[in-house]
Amino acid sequence: MRFFKNKRIRNSLLLNLSLIGLVAAAVLFLLLNAAIDKSFTALEERELQGHIGRVADFQKTSLRSITARSKDWGIWDDSYYYAQDFNSAYEDSNINAESFQNALVDGMAIVRFSDGAARSFAFDREEGEELPELATDLRAIVTKPDFVEKVRKQDDVQSFITFQGQLYTIASVQLRKSDGSGTPPGFLTFIQKIDSSKTNQALQVSTTIELGSSIKDTVVAKSANAIEVAAPFKGQDGKTVASIALHLKRPLTEAAKELLFITFGGVFFLIVGLLVVLSRRVKTLVLDPVERLHKHVERIRESGELKALTAPAPANEFGALQGEFNNMTTELQQLRAQLESQSFTLGKSQSAVGLMHNIRNCLSPVRVILESLDQNGDDPLPAQAPRALEELSAPALDQPRREKLISFLSAAHEHVGAQSAMQRQQIREAARNLMNALNAIDAAAEGERDTRFDERCDLAGLLSHSGNIARYAEDIDVMVDVMCDGHIAATGNRVLLSQVIENLVTNALESIRETGREDGLIMLSATQDNISGLCSISVTDNGTGFAPAMAAQLFERGFSTRTSKSGGLGLHWCANTVRAMDGELTLKSNGNGSGARATIRLPLWQDEAIQNQSAA
CATH class of the missing domain: 3.30.450.220 (LuxQ periplasmic domain, N-terminal subdomain)
Incomplete structure (x- = not known):
């Protein structure tokens, strides 16, 4: 009777494994066919x-x-x-x-x-x-x-x-x-x-x-x-x-078919071999120990004492053990479902916070620019201009006076022209920041799978535009110094790299505000190393700085050195984004009050690297 029951369990297990293998092979064939057909169709179309x-x-x-x-x-x-x-x-x-x-x-x-x-x-x-x-x-x-x-x-x-x-x-x-x-x-x-x-x-x-x-x-x-x-x-x-x-x-079409059948054939025979080995190992490692384990659990329940497993348990007790295991599995599944639901909710919240963080960086200069335009948009010609024009039209006006009035009106006209040019530049900068905000929203909508990290990123333009966040900062006068060693291009995602640099500039700006001063200095620089094939982007400020021992802690989610505002998402997001572009983000400071430097290292754009090596 015992042999019959053991044999029956093994047969059921072999049947189940065979069915699983057949289903897996069918699903694998469909997946391989879809993936290979899609890939080779794309290659053929290209x-x-x-x-x-x-x-x-x-x-x-x-x-x-x-x-x-x-x-x-x-x-x-x-x-x-x-x-x-x-x-x-x-x-x-x-x-x-x-x-x-x-x-x-x-x-x-x-x-x-x-x-x-x-x-x-x-x-x-x-x-x-x-x-x-x-x-x-x-x-x-x-x-x-x-x-x-x-x-x-x-x-x-x-x-x-x-x-x-x-x-x-x-x-x-x-x-x-x-x-x-x-x-x-x-x-x-x-x-x-x-x-x-x-x-x-x-x-x-x-x-x-x-x-x-x-x-x-x-x-x-x-x-x-x-x-x-x-x-x-x-x-x-x-x-x-x-x-x-x-x-x-x-x-490519014939190659796709050959690849499909070769791949499927190899994987199919691999599955068959694995099922054979698995069936033998399951009998040795699962069925026999489960019998002994169930009897041992009953002894522990009856006696309340932990004892070593000595005798094998009857084979027909596997059903009871399976019921108990299923109950435990159900509870674990419920806990896991709750955890996944909470993790999903938390992930959506963190993604939304990150998106709002980047949008705020893009829109802050826009608000300052619009306020400036609102304050200075109605600045007319000097009040004396109409009187000067009227006096200039008088026929009896002497030549020295006429020349003086012409000089005055020319200067007033140049002032208005210069002010208009500055306002146009501010409007263009506001439009660029609005476009960055739209790009951030588009990037979030596309998702990580659609994000490309092999784009050409011209650093001179990125540094110049990112510096405008500090130039148009509210309630503080920050001097921005941008230095780029020639035409340097990095490999990455242009929109995400722009957001990373703007985040670092925003952090530098907040660090300067924490000092209580009304002015400050932010230096943005980019250099390249043709030997290593890397470029470095540095954002240096003369803000509050931090203790050197805190450098690694700054990249943790939710951690921030600022006391006046909540934060901690920016640097964590920046580090993960730079890492996704095969780069590295480091922070360095000599201590509180000594300012800080953030350095991004990214691979050089391939064509640029080859050209520079050839020139060398």
């Missing part, structure tokens, strides 16, 4: 957008290149005078296959504005032979009245065009002398052929040029194993004259 972007860059580069070559020939004394008389000397020395090969163009035309006369030339750059038919077609296009009128109104015009079943870039520039002077007597036009071999080489994918296409925008068509992308080439009138088709394969 690669697709890269191809589309390279097509646009290729078009822009082609137009800029042909325009630059047109200007090389068009802004030239020889071309300028050639348009006036079409002399043969110019054609003998410049119009040949070698010149066209050097200029990387296939056709050229020069048109005179006065009478519409034109000369056109075309060469096969590979064979070195003239192409009279292409030259004739080119001349027919560039001598059209609407084409001539458009070039007459603009210094240069460029677009795409088709000739004889081929796609070309075409650029026209007004003819001028080599120094850029002179009235344009006409214009010069260059064309350059674009074929599949050129686009294949430039885009590094298989492409075809389709003439007569009517698509207006880029079109993407996806199939199971390939992606077809078609992008238009626009003519001078903005209409599509041709399109380029990119034939892309989808290796």
Whole structure:
């Protein structure tokens, strides 16, 4: 009977473990499929957008290149005078296959504005032979009245065009002398052929040029194993004259499927192995000891004495032990649910307090600026200005008096102008602080999972703007000194780093207020170390300071050295935020009354670090 019951428990356990394994495998397959499909789809989309972007860059580069070559020939004394008389000397020395090969163009035309006369030339750059038919077609296009009128109104015009079943870039520039002077007597036009071999080489994918296409925008068509992308080439009138088709394969899709099955297969067999081992270990480490443990618990309950476990307990007592364990588990679950509810409520409260703390730092300068504008916004010209204007209009006013009045009114006008400029600067600063407040709210709404810590953070601007919190402080005159060693950029989150620095400046400002003085000094500085790849941001004040032994304690939640206000969240939040950006925040002071220095160390922006190392 005992053997039967033991065997029955083991079978139930094996069945349960097998069911759990199958459910876990199914869930794992679904999760892996969702994660891998999402990741590889994002990678494929990023690669697709890269191809589309390279097509646009290729078009822009082609137009800029042909325009630059047109200007090389068009802004030239020889071309300028050639348009006036079409002399043969110019054609003998410049119009040949070698010149066209050097200029990387296939056709050229020069048109005179006065009478519409034109000369056109075309060469096969590979064979070195003239192409009279292409030259004739080119001349027919560039001598059209609407084409001539458009070039007459603009210094240069460029677009795409088709000739004889081929796609070309075409650029026209007004003819001028080599120094850029002179009235344009006409214009010069260059064309350059674009074929599949050129686009294949430039885009590094298989492409075809389709003439007569009517698509207006880029079109993407996806199939199971390939992606077809078609992008238009626009003519001078903005209409599509041709399109380029990119034939892309989808290796990432196949790789995603292979990765899914390989990963799932490996994990599935790992689960099977773990279940086999677990079933054996559970029997040895759980079932047998539980029998002994239950009997031992009964003896302790009956005798009230703690004794060593000596004899094994009957196997059929596992049910009673499970009931007792379940009761205990239920109580623990209730306690845990209460704790999680309280932790969730506390977390929401702390997040709200942190957000309000950052918003208060952003809005404090705005309030001071608005109060200043309210007090000084109606400051008119001096009271004597109207009388001075009236006196100045008198015909009999002597010259010395007139000059004195003009000087007075000029000074008054300059004063009003300077005051207006200062008010505009204050309004811009208030707008920037309001934007920082909005960014703080947006960052809180996005949540930590959406926060990026790989952004470029230009420290000169961040330090300058953060210093304005102290410059516009209320009831205290603080001098702010900002020093940034060159163009330093850190890697992190620009909005969060700005909030951290503003928090440190606010703490420095409050520390100065605690001294009871009406003035103070805050220094913000940034340096970089190319060897270590780190930059340092320091905020130094001449406030109350603190005992060196308290430095580590200042980062604890709720701790504050201030007695006049509640606090303690700012530095705790700052330290956690800097740590999330792979940085470090330290505080240093030589004691009470000696001021303090907060130092942030962050990784340098990667590109900046590489450039500085190369320069070194």
